Amino acid sequence: MSSSLEMDFNxxxxxxxxxxxxxxxxxxxxxxxxxxDRKMKTFTxxxxxxxxxxLVTALQGLGFxxxxxxxxxxxxxxxxxxxxxxxxxGDYVSVPIFPTAGGETIxxxxxxxxxxxxxxxxxDDNQATVEVLAAHPEIxxxxxxxxxxxxxxxxxxxxxxxxxxxxxxPNHRTDTLMSLVYTSGTSGLPKGAMLTYGGFAWSAHNISNxxxxxxDDKLLSYLPLAHITERVYILGSSMxxxxxxxxxxxxxxxxxxxxxxxxxxxISVPRLWTLFQQRILDKMPQRKLNILLAIxxxxxxxxxKIATGLGLDKARVLGCGSAPISPALLDWxxxxxxxxxxxWGMTETFAYSTINYPFRADKIGTVGPAGPGVEIQIAxxxxxxxxxxxxxxxxxxxxxxxxxxxxxxxWLHTGDIGSLDDExxxxxxxRKKDTFKTAKGKFVSxxxxxKKIFEHSRVEMMCLIGLGLPAPILLVIPHAFKxxxxxxxxxxxxxxxxxxxxxxxxxxxxxxVLMIKEPWSIENNILTPTLKIKRHVxxxxxxxxxxxxxxxxxxxxxx
Numbered sequence: 001m002s003s004s005l006e007m008d009f010n011x012x013x014x015x016x017x018x019x020x021x022x023x024x025x026x027x028x029x030x031x032x033x034x035x036x037d038r039k040m041k042t043f044t045x046x047x048x049x050x051x052x053x054x055l056v057t058a059l060q061g062l063g064f065x066x067x068x069x070x071x072x073x074x075x076x077x078x079x080x081x082x083x084x085x086x087x088x089x090g091d092y093v094s095v096p097i098f099p100t101a102g103g104e105t106i107x108x109x110x111x112x113x114x115x116x117x118x119x120x121x122x123x124d125d126n127q128a129t130v131e132v133l134a135a136h137p138e139i140x141x142x143x144x145x146x147x148x149x150x151x152x153x154x155x156x157x158x159x160x161x162x163x164x165x166x167x168x169x170p171n172h173r174t175d176t177l178m179s180l181v182y183t184s185g186t187s188g189l190p191k192g193a194m195l196t197y198g199g200f201a202w203s204a205h206n207i208s209n210x211x212x213x214x215x216d217d218k219l220l221s222y223l224p225l226a227h228i229t230e231r232v233y234i235l236g237s238s239m240x241x242x243x244x245x246x247x248x249x250x251x252x253x254x255x256x257x258x259x260x261x262x263x264x265x266x267i268s269v270p271r272l273w274t275l276f277q278q279r280i281l282d283k284m285p286q287r288k289l290n291i292l293l294a295i296x297x298x299x300x301x302x303x304x305k306i307a308t309g310l311g312l313d314k315a316r317v318l319g320c321g322s323a324p325i326s327p328a329l330l331d332w333x334x335x336x337x338x339x340x341x342x343x344w345g346m347t348e349t350f351a352y353s354t355i356n357y358p359f360r361a362d363k364i365g366t367v368g369p370a371g372p373g374v375e376i377q378i379a380x381x382x383x384x385x386x387x388x389x390x391x392x393x394x395x396x397x398x399x400x401x402x403x404x405x406x407x408x409x410x411w412l413h414t415g416d417i418g419s420l421d422d423e424x425x426x427x428x429x430x431r432k433k434d435t436f437k438t439a440k441g442k443f444v445s446x447x448x449x450x451k452k453i454f455e456h457s458r459v460e461m462m463c464l465i466g467l468g469l470p471a472p473i474l475l476v477i478p479h480a481f482k483x484x485x486x487x488x489x490x491x492x493x494x495x496x497x498x499x500x501x502x503x504x505x506x507x508x509x510x511x512x513v514l515m516i517k518e519p520w521s522i523e524n525n526i527l528t529p530t531l532k533i534k535r536h537v538x539x540x541x542x543x544x545x546x547x548x549x550x551x552x553x554x555x556x557x558x559x
Contacts, residue, residue, distance in 0.1 A: 009389050012201045014172055015239035016088035022242040023049040031242075032078040035249040035257055036146075043078050045242070051082050053165035055156070056090035061163065062117070062140060062154070066091035066170070069113045069180065073097040073106065073129060074121025076221045076247055079144045079156060081235060083119050084225075088197075091170040094179045095192075096226035098529035100522045103128040107135070108189050109182050113396065115139060119156070122146045174198025180396050181228055183347050192396035193347045195228075203350035203390035204236030206372050211265070211317055211357065213241035218314075220263040222248040227530050229321045229351040233267055258311030266312055267319035271531050273329060273340065274460065280306055280336075293335065303337030312338070319343060321351065322530045324428065324447070326454035327365040334361050342367050344428060348405065348412060349374075350390040354426050366425040376426060377411065383432060384418045385411040417445070434535060436467040442507035444472055446535075449500065449508065456496045461520055464510070467539045469546040471511035475538060477519055490555045497554075512549050514542065517558040 013021075022031070027046035034041045043051075064070070070092045074080055087094040095113045097106055099122070106128055110118060120129060121144035130150045133141055141152035142159065172178070178197045182190035219238050223230040238245045246261035248254055258266075268276075281289070284302075292302045307313040318340045320330075325342060333340050339359040344367035345351035354376065356368030370376040375387040387410050394402030405413055418428045430447025437443050446464035449472075453462060459476055466472035474497065478489060493513055501509045520526035526537055550556070 009198065009202055010174060012174070012198065012205060013240075014088075014197055014201050015204055015236055016085055018242065019045070019085055019239050020049060020169075026242065030244055031238075032081060033244070033246040033261065034078040035247065035253070035260070038249070038253070040260075041078070043082070048078075048082055048085065050165055051160050052086040052089055054160045054163045055083065055086040056166040056168070057163040058159035059086070059090055059092065059117070060166070064090075064092065064116055067093060067177075068117075069093045069095050069115040071095040071097055071110055071113065071115040071118040072121075073099060073101070073118060073123070073226075074144060075099045075123065076223075076225050076230070077122050077144065077146065078247060079121060080225050081221075081238075081245070083144075083156075084231075084235065085239075088172075088178065089166065089170065091172070093177055096179065096181060096231070098224055098226045099123050100224075100529050101128065102525075103131055105182075105190065106132045109192075110136065110139060113180050113182075113192060117142065119144065120150055120152055123148060123150075126150045172197040174201075175393070177393065179231075181226070181231075181347050191398060191401060194393040194396050195347075195350065196393050199350050199390045199392065200232065200236060201240075202373070202388075203232050203352040204240045206374075206390070207233055207352055207355075208237050208240045210355065210372055211237075213237065213243060214264070214316075217241070217243050217264045218261060219243050219245040219265055220248070220258060220261050221245050222254070222257075223267065223269060223322070224529060227322065228347045229267065229345070232351050233319070233321075237265075255311060260311075262311065262314045264314050265317045265319075266315045267321065269322045269531055270320060270325035270329070271323075273320060273325065273333070276310055277329065277332060280309070283309075289336070300337075306336050307338060317341060317357070321345070323532050324451070327451070328455045330364045331361075334364065343371075344368070344426065346414060346416075348392045348414070349386050349388075350392070352390050353386050353414075356425070363423075363425050366421070366427050368426065369424040370426075376420065376424070378418065378420055379413075381432075382417040382419065382429070384414045384416045384426065384428075386414055387411050436465070436539070438466050438472065438507060439468055439470050440507050442505075444508045446472070449504065449510075452500050452503075453496065456499070457493070461533065463533050463535055463538050465535065465539045465542060465546060468543065469511075470549075471507070471509060473542070473546045473549060474510050474513045475516055475542060476513055477516050486557070494554055511546075512553065513555045514545060515555065515557045 023045040028044050030042045031045045031048050032043040095115050097109045117140040119142045142154045142156055143149045143152035145157045176197045177194055178200055179195045180192040182192050219234050221234045248257040292298050320340050321343050330340050341357045341359050343355040345353040352371055353374055354368045355371050373388050377385045379385055391412050415432050417430055418426055420426055430445050435443050435445050444466055450464055461477040463475045464472050497510050
């Protein structure tokens with residue numbers, strides 16, 4: 001790294017410091033917009049800072065000391081931002097927990113982090129949280145002002161209203177621990193990644209500078225704030241750039257909320273982009289869409305109508321992250337006038353490693369080049385290595401895992417495998433741990449095969465398994481579209497897989513396809529909170545099916 005970059009890093013303004021500046025410069029401008037019962041509650045920059053500093057005083061009054069761990073479990077809301085700001089200003093270490101987490105995960109995050117308190121907010125299902133709180137009365141609980149919030153020892157509103165704003169200001173160094181973010185754990189209990197103020201600030205500044213925030217930008221925060229992508233790209237950017245941010249009331253009101261907020265910067269996940277596509281095609285079948293897009297004058301009207309229907313007609317940057325997305329889906333959106341920037345990162349890199357921005361259609365299928373300030377290299381075993389200021393400080397209470405993560409030159413072992421093209425654009429080809437060995441003793445890398453299938457089919461989700469099996473089998477969630485014809489779908493599946501198998505080595509050829517009856521979800525423990533598939537869970541669940549695959553059938557429908 002150059003000396004100028006080092007100097008910049010050590011003199012970076014911290015995100016919470018920027019919010020204090022906005023509150024002085026633009027006290028009466030609206031910062032956060034929260035829909036409640038279909039009415040909009042707004043918070044000015046002054047109100048956000050005032051509530052955060054009052055919460056700091058309240059937490060001090062409850063006996064919490066600087067560096068104490070305080071957890072936060074809630075769906076996204078204005079108070080999530082305010083509480084996170086308060087924990088920064090009070091010199092506490094935040095421990096965000098996914099609002100969809102089960103009891104075991106909540107318990108692990110609270111006890112492993114030694115959290116002294118937990119702030120509880122909007123939850124679709126609060127049962128697991130209620131049970132864990134009941135089992136740990138020693139952990140102080142604070143409820144946010146929403147319905148369906150478990151009864152807690154203290155209420156946020158009462159604490160804020162009954163305390164004066166703190167006049168103390170912390171002096172965080174770049175290596176000061178800011179947050180323990182527990183990875184989503186595709187293979188076992190999550191590990192607590194130690195994230196510093198310097199790494200958070202550096203990543204948020206770089207993203208904001210690279211995208212070039214504009215005066216009329218607006219953000220929408222709805223992907224879980226417990227996930228590092230939302231925390232850095234949305235919360236971090238909003239703090240750094242003073243960007244007004246809106247929230248979603250519920251999944252049922254999602255599209256209406258997007259239309260009301262009209263974000264200019266919008267990040268989503270592959271699952272939602274797929275559902276958006278399905279919604280569009282249900283109203284306008286592909287054949288009709290192709291005809292309309294081929295007519296020059298009508299073309300622009302159709303594109304505008306599609307974006308407006310999703311509430312994204314003002315969006316100048318569209319993004320996708322957290323899980324692999326089909327290049328075919330990105331290409332489809334490009335053809336309807338919506339350029340989706342794919343980025344790649346992980347908790348350990350503050351979600352900031354590569355980004356395909358400015359968008360290049362010819363690089364769809366890659367996750368872009370290294371972001372400014374980030375170095376990427378490919379190790380001899382194809383593992384992707386990352387270096388830069390935006391790296392985590394290690395795993396909490398796990399020195400061995402920390403040591404295994406870095407080499408002597410500061411390169412982070414990401415665990416992902418991939419390749420760089422001659423322009424430095426990165427292609428992800430899977431996880432090192434995803435590679436499985438069949439009963440024949442041959443190794444198979446499933447992700448490149450899955451990517452090829454995604455390119456040729458409309459599939460909701462899929463997973464190739466084969467650990468200890470005679471040959472790999474493909475698990476498929478059929479795409480739920482209108483007038484579903486099972487026989488036709490089966491014929492198309494056979495045709496696509498036969499085509500894919502032609503290019504595969506004999507030991508990697510797919511032996512059969514199992515059409516899964518029940519969709520995979522967080523609730524049935526097959527998806528992580530960030531909607532990544534737990535391959536090891538499916539390997540275990542369907543091992544006997546794969547081992548006893550009928551010789552006379554290629555496609556089997558789960559009963």
